[in-house]
Amino acid sequence: MATIKDVSKLAGVSVATVSRVLNRSGYVHTDTEQKVLHAIKALNYTPNFVARSLSNKKTSTIGLLVPDITNPFFPELARAVEDVMQLYGYTVILCNSDESASKEKHYIDVLKQKYIDGMIVASNALSVEDVREFDMPVVVVDRLIEGDTIPTVMSDNRKGAQMATEFLLGQGCRKIAHIRGPEHLLNAEERCQGYLDVVQDIDWFDRSLIVSGKYEMKRAMEATLELLRTHPDVDGIFAGNDMMAIGAMRAVQVLGRTIPYEIEIVGYDGIALSEIVFPELTTIAQPIYDMGALAARMLIKQIEKQPLDSLHYCLDVQMVERGTTRKG
Amino acid sequence: MATIKDVSKLAGVSVATVSRVLNRSGYVHTDTEQKVLHAIKALNYTPNFVARSLSNKKTSTIGLLVPDITNPFFPELARAVEDVMQLYGYTVILCNSDESASKEKHYIDVLKQKYIDGMIVASNALSVEDVREFDMPVVVVDRLIEGDTIPTVMSDNRKGAQMATEFLLGQGCRKIAHIRGPEHLLNAEERCQGYLDVVQDIDWFDRSLIVSGKYEMKRAMEATLELLRTHPDVDGIFAGNDMMAIGAMRAVQVLGRTIPYEIEIVGYDGIALSEIVFPELTTIAQPIYDMGALAARMLIKQIEKQPLDSLHYCLDVQMVERGTTRKG
């Protein structure tokens, strides 16, 4: 691998000059610039990023921390992040935390040592203080750190949940249940709240209509089986995410009831999977790709010391009507 | 951030000594080691990887090149790679190539400049020469570069395809079609060949029983619709991957035929999705996680100059009987 020194020698100039043409910094005569450019081409020279990083204190690398890339929500997010980062000349390191605080901390340490320029966190075993201790640009996705100064992008969970629930009501459902996500996740809490906003004052409502599915398909399936045993008259289900909605579909199918005629189901997220099951899942779609792309842009702005237009972004969600609910 | 110099000062020793205790290289008296350790703790010192990389020529970072992390096959692979890399102190940079040669080349260039230690390639817009030009440790996954010296891990596509086809035959199918993947992908070619191995000498066989689905669900659905129009008597379908198998399921469902009673379907890959559709998909499962983990281990061996037990690994696949084929 040729170094800047080789280039300078071949071009008959000093390394400083080569550096100048490389970075378009400072003045350099057109002729000498040409000489340098030729030398560069002749040697097939490309600058060594590591060396550059050392003197720059900028690695053009960011970290992306997700719970598990295997969870269908995150590939879309990761793809978005990677796309825009790539566009701006950054490179992204992928980290799976499994929502374990110790794993997360370990990653943070490693990434800090590697002097990454910033990170996008879509996993939250960590507390606000932990995140603040990062002491580098950060954007948190889909996990609000309430009322804080840490930049955030998320979607309007509560409103989305209200939309879903109201939609089921509008479809004529007489008893709507909710399969909720993990208690410790704010977004699960908000979605549950949105459901409550709509149904809690209706006469048929009862807290036992809310069951827990841990954002997992299997759990949701079991929870639904149990739910339909205690409440055989449930005719609408709003699941806190698509995976659980699919679990619910399974349970209903196992019981031999037909979707959407006997029971209607609405999910949340709008992951690609929702179009792959049959019937296709009606869902509240978050703009997953947009969220990732926005987070990436926000992070870059911070890294490049540009002002952020807003600290917190809450993107709109969209109702996508498909096969698990009846048409008009 | 404290530097090694700060530590050396505080401990009253030279930087060399600090470096020695840091890397457990060379001798150092227990007492001075203690002093150093204390200084390290006192200053909360952690070494700067960038600086280390510069003098080491080792970044402990590898690249993972996939076509698209959004394609359900790759998250599982990525997860495996990340898991073992993490175990050995490496960090992984994720790259989506969209199977575009120019994108791939661009990535390679960037990663080279970043002096990554090696890379795992699960995408192949590139030719053998291109890959050899990487001039760094590489492992190619699921894409054989035929008869070459580049380390490879894949699964036994041909045998797997034979298993699938024979299984359908054994189930009593009278006319078995194949939905194949892209012509330019070797694994698609091999799977098609495996199908042919089993059926080409049977009287009902006809080349028009092979249709192309591009490894995509939608295309496969359309292809299946068309297939069942020309060959209404097809009662078994072997799809080159699970996504296409799901597309085929859709087509069959749309036509109002029942799975598995009127038509049986077998997929290939064993992605998580295959358990999520209903009926659950019978498939030839590749050990995706194992393949990723093995590739990662092979890469590390190369990086650390250890000998590879074998240049090419071909892992066994497994028939997983589920709902899209009849039992007993």
Add this chain to the structure above:
DNA sequence: CTGTTAGCGCCTTCAT
């Protein structure tokens, strides 16, 4: 066992 010193490759004043 420990310290001195010369790199690793690049950037950036400071002179000229």
Add this chain to the structure above:
DNA sequence: ATGAAGGCGCTAACAG
């Protein structure tokens, strides 16, 4: 407009 030289933080001879 260009060059010389110090520094980024760490490692690895080479002395002692």
